[in-house]
Amino acid sequence: MKRTREQLEVFNLSFLDIISCAFGAIVMLILLAKNGEEGDYKDTSELTKLLLGITQSESENEKLTTTLDTLNQQIKDLDAQAQTVTAEKAQLESDIAAAKELQIQLDESASGLQETIEERKRAALNRNTADERDEEVGGIPVDSEYVIFIVDTSGSMKQMWNRVLKQMDNILNNHPKVKGFQVMNDMGRYLAGAKGRWHKDTPRIRSTILAQMQNWSAFSNSSPVEGLQEALKTYAKPRASLSIYILGDEYTGGSYDPVINTLNELNTDRRTGDRIARVHAIGFIPNVTGSNFQTTRQFGTLMREVTRQNRGTFIALPN
Template identity: 50%
Template structure:
C-alpha cells in the first residue's frame, strides 16, 4: 500500500492568498477613512455649494438676457441704419430732381425774358412806316406832342448807345408830330432851349437831337420825378394831346406813394382829365438789376398804369 504524503496547510499559495486578502482589507479601511474626512461631507457645506451654483446660474441667465437685449438693439440699429441710408438716397434723388427742375425753370425764364425783350423791342421798333398808327405794339402813339425825360446819370451813360438807339426807334413810331422836346431827369432842356417850348419836327431836328445827346452831360439825381413834374407844369396846356416817355434805370427817392401821388396830382386837369400819357422804359445794365433799378421799375410801372401809359424793360 502506497503511503500518502502529508498535507501542508500553510503552503506558499495559501500565504499568497492570505496576503492579497489582507491587502484588500487595508485598502478598504484606507478608502473608508478618506471618505469620512471628505471636504463636502458636512451638510452646511453642501447647501452653500448649492446656493453658489444657483447664484451662478442666475448670473448666467442675466447675462444671457442682457446679451439677447444687446443683440436686439444691434439688429434695430442695423435696421435703422439701413432705413436712414435709404432715406438719404431718396433725399439725394429728390435734390437732384429739384436741381433739374430749377435749371429747367431758369432756362424757361431766360427764354421768356428774351422773348419779352424781343417783343418789347418790336413794339417800339414797329413804327418805321411813314404813316402813324394810333397804337403800335401796345404803345399808344396818338399824341401830337412828345416829351422825352432821360436819366443822364453815370449808370445810364454806360448804356448810352442803347439809350440813343431806343430814342430813335420811339421817334420813328411818331413819323410826324407837332412838336417834341428832350429833358433830363432833373428837368433841364437839351441844348439850352427854354422849358415850355417845342422843337419843330423835322429830319434835321431829329438828327440834331441825336447828335446833341451823344455828348450831353445834364445834371441828374437818378430820379425821374423832377423831370416829370417839370414837363407837366410847363406843358399842361397841351392837355390830352401829349405823351411823356421816361427813360431811366434808377429811382433814388424814399417813397413810392409820395412820388406817385405828386405825379398823379400834377397830371390831372381841373376837370379830372389826364394831361398826358406817361410811358416808362427801364434800361437793365449788363451786371444785372440793382435795387435802385428795381425801385425805378416799380415806380414807373405804377405811374404808367395809372396814367394810361405803357411800361417796358430793355
C-alpha cells in the same frame, strides 16, 4: 620771612600746543586741497552735462516755438479763408436773389417786347405800302402830337447811351406826324435851354438834337421825379395831345406814394378828372448784381405804377 613764589614757565606748554595745532592744520589743508581738486573735477563734469542738457532743451524749445508760430499762422490763414468763403457765399446768395428779381421783371416785360418785335417786322414788310403809321406800337399808343423825353444822364446810363439815342429815334419814327418834341434830363434840365417851347420834328432838327445828346453830361441823381414834375407843370395843358417818355435805369428816391400822388395831381384835368398826358417809361436794365440791382428794381416798380395810373406803358429792355 616771605615765601618766594616759584615763577611759572608759561611758554613751555603753550609752545608745544601751538606746534601741534599748526602741524594738524597743515595736514588738514593738504587733505582738503586734494579732496577739493577731485571735487572740482567731478562738479565740472556734471556741470558740463547740465549745460549740454540745457542747450538741447533750449534748442527743442525754439523748434517747438517755431512750430507753434507756424500753426498759429496757419490757423489765422484758415480763419481768413473761412471769412472770405462766407463773404463770397453771401454775395452769391445776393446775386442769385437779384437774378431771380431780374428774371421776374423780364418775364413781366417779355410779352410787350415780343409784341414790339412782331409789330416792327410787320412795319418793315409794309413800309413801302403803308401811308400812315400804326396808332399803337408794342402796346404803346403813338397817337400824341407832342412828345417829351425825360432822360437819365447818370454815369450808368452813359454805358448804354447809343441804345438810348436809338430808342428816342425809334419812338419819334413810330409816332404819326409829331408837331414838336422836347428833351430834358431827369433833373428837369433842358438839353437846349428851350423851356416852354417845342423843337420841330424835322430830319435836320432831330439829327442836331441827337448829336448834341452825344456829349450831354448834365448832373443827375438817378431819379426821374424832378424831370416829370417839370414836364407836367410846363407842358401839361387840358386837351393837349402829349406823351411823356421816361428813359432810365435807376430810382434812388424813397417812398413811392408821395411821388405818385404828386404826379397824378399835376397830370389831372381838374374840370373832367381825366389824365392830361400819357406817361410811358422804358427801363434799360444794366448788367448789375447785388445791392446795385436794388435801385434798378425800384425804378421798375415806380415806373410800372406811374405808367399804369397815367394811361401809359412800361417796357424793360435787358442789356
